Amino acid sequence: MADGFTAYEKGLEGKHEQAKDKQAATTKAPAKVIQTPPPQEDYWIPDCFVFARDQTSPLVYLNHKNITTTQAQDIQKAIAYVKQTPTGAALLKVFAQKKAELQIGAHFFSTLADYPYGDASPNESGHTTVASSIAATPIIIFVSVFLAKRKPECIADTFFHELVHVWFLATRTKYNEVAGTGHDPSASITIDPNCKKTYAGYDPAFQQQLQNFDLDLAKIPGAKICCE
Numbered sequence: 001m002a003d004g005f006t007a008y009e010k011g012l013e014g015k016h017e018q019a020k021d022k023q024a025a026t027t028k029a030p031a032k033v034i035q036t037p038p039p040q041e042d043y044w045i046p047d048c049f050v051f052a053r054d055q056t057s058p059l060v061y062l063n064h065k066n067i068t069t070t071q072a073q074d075i076q077k078a079i080a081y082v083k084q085t086p087t088g089a090a091l092l093k094v095f096a097q098k099k100a101e102l103q104i105g106a107h108f109f110s111t112l113a114d115y116p117y118g119d120a121s122p123n124e125s126g127h128t129t130v131a132s133s134i135a136a137t138p139i140i141i142f143v144s145v146f147l148a149k150r151k152p153e154c155i156a157d158t159f160f161h162e163l164v165h166v167w168f169l170a171t172r173t174k175y176n177e178v179a180g181t182g183h184d185p186s187a188s189i190t191i192d193p194n195c196k197k198t199y200a201g202y203d204p205a206f207q208q209q210l211q212n213f214d215l216d217l218a219k220i221p222g223a224k225i226c227c228e
C-alpha cells in the first residue's frame with residue numbers, strides 16, 4: 001500500500017520538471033493550465049501492466065506479469081460480463097461521475113501469492129483497498145482479483161463484488177474504510193446445491209447489488225451465475 005503511494009508521489013515530481021520546461025517556453029500561460037496529472041501507471045501495484053482503460057469511468061485494468069494468455073482471455077470475458085449487466089453498468093456510471101476525485105486500478109493476479117501486500121486474507125478471491133490518503137484527490141483505489149482456477153463468470157462475480165466495495169466507499173463512507181466497506185470482515189455467502197445463496201453480515205444495499213448482479217448475469221448469453 002505504501003509503495004503505491006510512493007510511486008504516486010514520484011509521478012508528481014516527474015511531471016513538475018516537465019511543467020517547468022513548458023513554462024519557460026510559454027511564459028504567458030498560467031502555470032495552473034500547463035500542469036498535467038502524473039502518469040496513471042505510477043499509481044498501481046508493482047509488476048502489473050495496464051492492458052485497457054475505460055473512456056468514461058476512472059477504471060484502469062492491469063494484469064500481473066504471471067497472468068497467462070488463457071487467463072487474460074478469461075479476464076477479458078469477465079470484464080465484458082460485468083459491463084453487459086445493467087447492475088455493473090450502473091456502478092461504472094457512478095464512478096464516471098466521480099472521475100475527478102477517483103482513480104480505480106483493477107488488478108488481476110493468477111493467485112493470491114502474487115499479491116505483494118499482507119492485507120489480504122488467504123480465503124479471499126478478491127480484495128479492495130484505499131491506497132492513498134483520503135484527505136487528498138485523486139483517491140487511489142486498488143481492486144485486486146485472484147483468479148486461482150475460477151471460471152470467467154466467477155472472475156466476474158469477484159470483480160463485481162470488489163467494485164461494490166468501491167461504490168460503497170464512494171457513496172456511503174467517504175472512502176473511510178474504518179467507517180464501513182459494505183460487509184463485516186466475517187461476512188459469508190452460503191451456496192446450496194441448487195445455487196441458492198444465503199448472505200450473512202452484509203449491508204442490505206451491498207447485498208442487493210450482489211443479488212441483482214446474479215439475476216443480470218443469468219440473462220447474458222453464454223454466461224451463468226457463479227455457484228462456487
Ligand SMILES: [Zn+2]
Nearest residue numbers: 161162165183
Ligand atoms: Zn467483500
